[in-house]
Amino acid sequence: MSSSSAAARREGRAESASGRPPMRQALVAAAFRLFVERGYEQTTVDDIVALAGVGRRSFFRYFPSKEDVVFPDHERCLADMTDFLAASPEGAEPVRRVCDAARLVLRMYAEDPSFSVQRYRLTKEVPGLRAYELSVVWRYERALAAYLRGRFAGRPDGTLRADVIAAAVVAAHNNALRSWLRSGGLGDASTEVDHALGLVQSAFGAAPAATGPGADSEDVVVVVARRDVPLWRVVQQLEAVLGRG
Amino acid sequence: MSSSSAAARREGRAESASGRPPMRQALVAAAFRLFVERGYEQTTVDDIVALAGVGRRSFFRYFPSKEDVVFPDHERCLADMTDFLAASPEGAEPVRRVCDAARLVLRMYAEDPSFSVQRYRLTKEVPGLRAYELSVVWRYERALAAYLRGRFAGRPDGTLRADVIAAAVVAAHNNALRSWLRSGGLGDASTEVDHALGLVQSAFGAAPAATGPGADSEDVVVVVARRDVPLWRVVQQLEAVLGRG
DSSP: OOHHHHHHHHTTOOOOTTSOOHHHHHHHHHHHHHHHHHOSTTOOHHHHHHHHTOOHHHHHHHOSSHHHHHSTTHHHHHHHHHHHHHTOOTTOOHHHHHHHHHHHHHHHHHHSHHHHHHHHHHHHHOHHHHHHHHHHHHHHHHHHHHHHHHHTTTSTTHHHHHHHHHHHHHHHHHHHHHHHHHTTSOSOHHHHHHHHHHHHHHHHSHHHHTTSTTOOGGGEEEEEEETTSOHHHHHHHHHHHHTOO | OOHHHHHHHHTTOOOOTTSOOHHHHHHHHHHHHHHHHHOSTTOOHHHHHHHHTOOHHHHHHHOSSHHHHHSTTHHHHHHHHHHHHHTOOTTOOHHHHHHHHHHHHHHHHHHSHHHHHHHHHHHHHOHHHHHHHHHHHHHHHHHHHHHHHHHTTTSTTHHHHHHHHHHHHHHHHHHHHHHHHHTTSOSOHHHHHHHHHHHHHHHHSHHHHTTSTTOOGGGEEEEEEETTSOHHHHHHHHHHHHTOO
16 A cells, blocks of 8 residues: 555545545546547547546646646655655665565556556557656656665765666566566566566675675675586685685 | 768768768757757757758758757667677677677767767756657667567576666666766766776676576576675585585
């Protein structure tokens, strides 16, 4: 459950299953019905409000433009992500934390699979929506990078590492998300996303993991060996690194 | 030197230092002078052609829209990148190869530092240009990912790994490129970019390096251990993984 829908529930506001207030939800439903039937470009805001049975002003109260009705939940999700990262415990492993933040986006998509699949198909067909989506993805990536930059401040290559990890997390998340959307939103999206984010954590999680108090990258030893190297050579090398033996 | 400017030289066509034909170069120069003096939004295509002393048709022969004149070399650079990746030797280490492909973008920026710095400042100020730039960056990323997907085809997590590495390469390249642009285009951009791409190669280069004939990821064993774990536990674990002992 997102924090904003939780807040709405606490305040006793009526909400649809998608977490959107009813009139907003009616506008989104009308818009998507028309986009699918007539095409995105051929649908006007007037068509949408006529089908939803509300006035133009109601539309623009919720959405600055026709494009925004295609992505009705991203602003809420971006706010949830920012709140989540700001509330991170000091000792949280940073790469794991941004992976968990990315899962909030997945949860938004998984809340309403058929809507998400419809939008995915629409976005692939309309270049303007593709551009809009890229700018949304960029904002998620910058939110993750900003958190990591704070956590890696003062470390060598801190901003570089932050930017690279944020991009890798977004790419992994979107690879798994798109695969789920292409499949028609069937099955459990989170298993695939967990697996994808695991790849990023294994590539980048080790070094930043050693940032907590009392931990140090010196505490971790990494050994990479070819299978055909004799075990005694590996142990010898380990002893040399550990300063024992 | 890019392959397209090399081709122009072979054909004896006149070219400016930036690798652009003279009339195209005159249009770009006129456009940027006006963008800086009046602002991007306040400058029309008519203003640009008047200053350059050419007709409107000449403008649209080179540029589909006003936005395109801000990024006059990306299409050439994208084509160069695609050619470069298509011409990759079969045994090329894939992560190294996409890093080298990314360096083609850097070279384009470094060909004309003052122009690149002007554009960087303009792009930061004009939201429409920012969106345009995101779509260009996305196309570079997909070109790198497409090559990697081909190289990793049939491997577990091949497309996932390809997408993550492509995103990481682009993020590292752009982190270093932007730092150079922010500094006003002073000094050698390539040192910083090499360092940034080195981080990606060290994170991802090892596993895909084992793709040559006769090599297999099964051949490599990676052990990560905390320093405070007794050596015998590490050796025990190694023996278990290697199936010996």
